[in-house]
Amino acid sequence: MGVLDKIAEIEPTEYHLGLLKAKLAKYRAQLLEPEKKSAKGEGFDVLKSGDARVCLIGFPSVGKSTLLSKTTKTESSVGAYEFTTLTAIPGVLEYEGARIQLLDLPGIVQDAAKGRGRGRQVVSVAKTADLILLMIDATKSAEQKKLLEIELEAVGIRLNTKPPDVVFKQKSAGGITINCTVKLTHTDERTIRSILQTYRIHNCDVMIREDVRCPTSTPHLPLKPVTADGHNASRGFGASRITTDEFIDVLLGTRKYIPALTVYNKIDSVSMETLDAMAREGDGRTVMISCEIDLGIDWLLEAIWNELGLVKVYTKRRGEQPDLTDPICLRQGATIETVCHGIHRSLASHFKYALVWGKSSKFNPQPQKVGLSHLVQDEDVVSIFTK
Ligand SMILES: Nc1nc2c(ncn2[C@@H]2O[C@H](COP(=O)(O)OP(=O)(O)OP(=O)(O)O)[C@@H](O)[C@H]2O)c(=O)[nH]1
Numbered sequence: 001m002g003v004l005d006k007i008a009e010i011e012p013t014e015y016h017l018g019l020l021k022a023k024l025a026k027y028r029a030q031l032l033e034p035e036k037k038s039a040k041g042e043g044f045d046v047l048k049s050g051d052a053r054v055c056l057i058g059f060p061s062v063g064k065s066t067l068l069s070k071t072t073k074t075e076s077s078v079g080a081y082e083f084t085t086l087t088a089i090p091g092v093l094e095y096e097g098a099r100i101q102l103l104d105l106p107g108i109v110q111d112a113a114k115g116r117g118r119g120r121q122v123v124s125v126a127k128t129a130d131l132i133l134l135m136i137d138a139t140k141s142a143e144q145k146k147l148l149e150i151e152l153e154a155v156g157i158r159l160n161t162k163p164p165d166v167v168f169k170q171k172s173a174g175g176i177t178i179n180c181t182v183k184l185t186h187t188d189e190r191t192i193r194s195i196l197q198t199y200r201i202h203n204c205d206v207m208i209r210e211d212v213r214c215p216t217s218t219p220h221l222p223l224k225p226v227t228a229d230g231h232n233a234s235r236g237f238g239a240s241r242i243t244t245d246e247f248i249d250v251l252l253g254t255r256k257y258i259p260a261l262t263v264y265n266k267i268d269s270v271s272m273e274t275l276d277a278m279a280r281e282g283d284g285r286t287v288m289i290s291c292e293i294d295l296g297i298d299w300l301l302e303a304i305w306n307e308l309g310l311v312k313v314y315t316k317r318r319g320e321q322p323d324l325t326d327p328i329c330l331r332q333g334a335t336i337e338t339v340c341h342g343i344h345r346s347l348a349s350h351f352k353y354a355l356v357w358g359k360s361s362k363f364n365p366q367p368q369k370v371g372l373s374h375l376v377q378d379e380d381v382v383s384i385f386t387k
């Protein structure tokens with residue numbers, strides 16, 4: 001065998017990397033297993049309530065409790081010392097007719113996900129969120145955001161990323177079938193087969209319907225060790241890492257895909273230059289506030305509302321004006337049927353048709369006559385007609 005052949009044999013390929021990643025992910029998955037509930041864990045099992053849950057994640061003393069106390073009727077202890085908050089404190093944000101549960105949490109420390117402090121418990125609560133607020137002290141290091149993302153990533157949370165468009169079905173027999181509706185340029189069938197082998201999956205159907213993932217804003221953080229300065233220890237895997245890692249995500253099935261907003265607090269205490277730099281670095285998901293001098297809180301609430309994609313719909317009786325004081329609040333993707341359920345449990349079974357005014361009406365500003373499966377949009381007015 002010539003030297004070139006020897007090199008070609010050793011050269012790391014996507015196939016080899018795939019094997020290593022599958023092994024690594026397998027061990028990391030063991031870390032993600034739900035922990036046995038400890039006696040000290042009381043207070044963390046806060047019941048979900050309202051139309052959505054928003055979790056406050058940040059290092060100690062960034063102002064999480066101050067924000068909760070400011071925006072809800074709940075008072076959460078505020079202190080100039082770290083770890084003032086030791087448990088999960090729920091409050092209710094009332095905004096545009098929606099009742100959003102805001103969860104204040106203890107500050108986390110670096111390596112929280114590895115079990116330092118009670119951090120692991122805290123970051124695990126974030127898994128139950130519909131939206132995460134990464135709260136940052138604007139007067140402190142710009143590294144905070146990256147470090148928070150790493151901790152969340154470590155418990156299986158993918159921020160601001162859509163789940164991969166892959167269907168995976170395990171079977172009892174029949175071998176492995178892999179179908180791709182697109183040409184794969186960032187992983188290949190052999191790699192996928194090798195990953196399946198690592199997990200001892202010998203019978204399954206895999207359907208892949210997308211090639212390159214496009215994270216919406218937060219760059220994907222690979223499952224790799226992090227050095228003390230917060231940098232990823234193994235950059236340089238190239239773009240090809242994305243699809244292979246995400247195929248492993250699908251196999252594990254433990255990933256949570258959650259949107260996040262970055263909230264810089266204490267902007268009353270930074271220079272104009274710093275503020276300017278933060279604004280320039282920020283993406284569409286960054287909000288700058290000061291709880292102390294009451295700056296930007298309204299923008300934050302609006303951003304939370306937009307990010308949650310809540311939809312409010314007004315109802316109207318025949319011959320009357322719509323009731324604008326009491327909207328029904330729904331999640332994005334809600335239909336006329338969801339509206340019916342929001343009004344009365346049995347309404348859908350007597351349903352004949354509905355009239356909608358607003359963005360979802362084909363004839364806007366004129367109404368459209370629609371059935372139960374019609375998708376409603378924010379600010380629609382709906383009249384339900386029964387049999
Ligand atoms: N300058 C300034 N200080 C603030 C602001 N918001 C909060 N603080 C102060 O920051 C300190 C910490 O506030 P907390 O609300 O206790 O912070 P926390 O993130 O809940 O802290 P832990 O519960 O310990 O993790 C307090 O002294 C607050 O008064 C702000 O907008 N500007």
Ligand SMILES: [K+]
Pocket residue numbers: 060061062078079080081082083084085
């Ligand atoms: K504090």
Ligand SMILES: [Mg+2]
Pocket residue numbers: 064065066076077078084085104105106107
């Ligand atoms: Mg607190």
